[in-house]
Amino acid sequence: MNLTTTIESIQKQLGVSVDGKAGPETWAAIGGKLGVGASPDSTDKVDDRSEKNIATLVPQVQGYARALVHAASSVGIEIKVISGTRTFAEQDALYARGRTIPNTDIVTNARGGHSNHNFGIAFDIGVFENGAYQGQSQKYKAVGALGSQLGLTWGGSWTTFHDEPHFELRPDWAKNMSESQMVAALNDRHQSGKDVFA
Numbered sequence: 001m002n003l004t005t006t007i008e009s010i011q012k013q014l015g016v017s018v019d020g021k022a023g024p025e026t027w028a029a030i031g032g033k034l035g036v037g038a039s040p041d042s043t044d045k046v047d048d049r050s051e052k053n054i055a056t057l058v059p060q061v062q063g064y065a066r067a068l069v070h071a072a073s074s075v076g077i078e079i080k081v082i083s084g085t086r087t088f089a090e091q092d093a094l095y096a097r098g099r100t101i102p103n104t105d106i107v108t109n110a111r112g113g114h115s116n117h118n119f120g121i122a123f124d125i126g127v128f129e130n131g132a133y134q135g136q137s138q139k140y141k142a143v144g145a146l147g148s149q150l151g152l153t154w155g156g157s158w159t160t161f162h163d164e165p166h167f168e169l170r171p172d173w174a175k176n177m178s179e180s181q182m183v184a185a186l187n188d189r190h191q192s193g194k195d196v197f198a
């Protein structure tokens with residue numbers, strides 16, 4: 001199924017005008033459809049690869065990640081959770097890429113303790129088609145609409161660092177913080193042993 005056919009079929013399912021071009025109406029309608037099948041406390045298991053990464057998230061976020069996979073599936077989009085929590089050491093190893101490791105490219109600007117992936121609240125998804133990973137796809141925007149509807153913060157809505165595969169569940173206390181303020185506060189909590197969502 002090519003992208004146009006996919007969008008048309010989503011539009012058909014949603015009952016919005018079918019033109020194969022996804023505009024705000026389609027993305028919003030995709031989001032609006034969500035209440036139908038996915039609940040953020042979902043314990044309904046998804047594929048093994050996703051579950052392995054979901055297991056690295058704090059319990060409050062696990063159900064959201066599953067709900068996103070189910071919601072995408074309900075509109076004909078196959079996604080997997082391909083990254084979850086990274087330890088500080090894993091983050092430092094990523095930070096070394098493009099800096100101290102020869103012949104590698106920079107993949108992150110965050111050292112250990114400075115990424116939203118270090119605290120169990122963030123995960124990245126990949127879009128798949130017939131089992132093949134798609135690094136670039138309009139479907140990321142559709143999944144972004146679904147995630148936003150669920151209450152997740154979507155990296156594709158960020159203007160400074162546009163990150164379409166990225167989702168995170170922001171604690172209430174961080175709702176009005178910038179991303180860097182939140183990560184700093186998460187790091188403080190981590191150091192003092194305080195719960196992420198407390």
Ligand SMILES: [Zn+2]
Pocket residue numbers: 117122123124163165166167
């Ligand atoms: Zn991410």
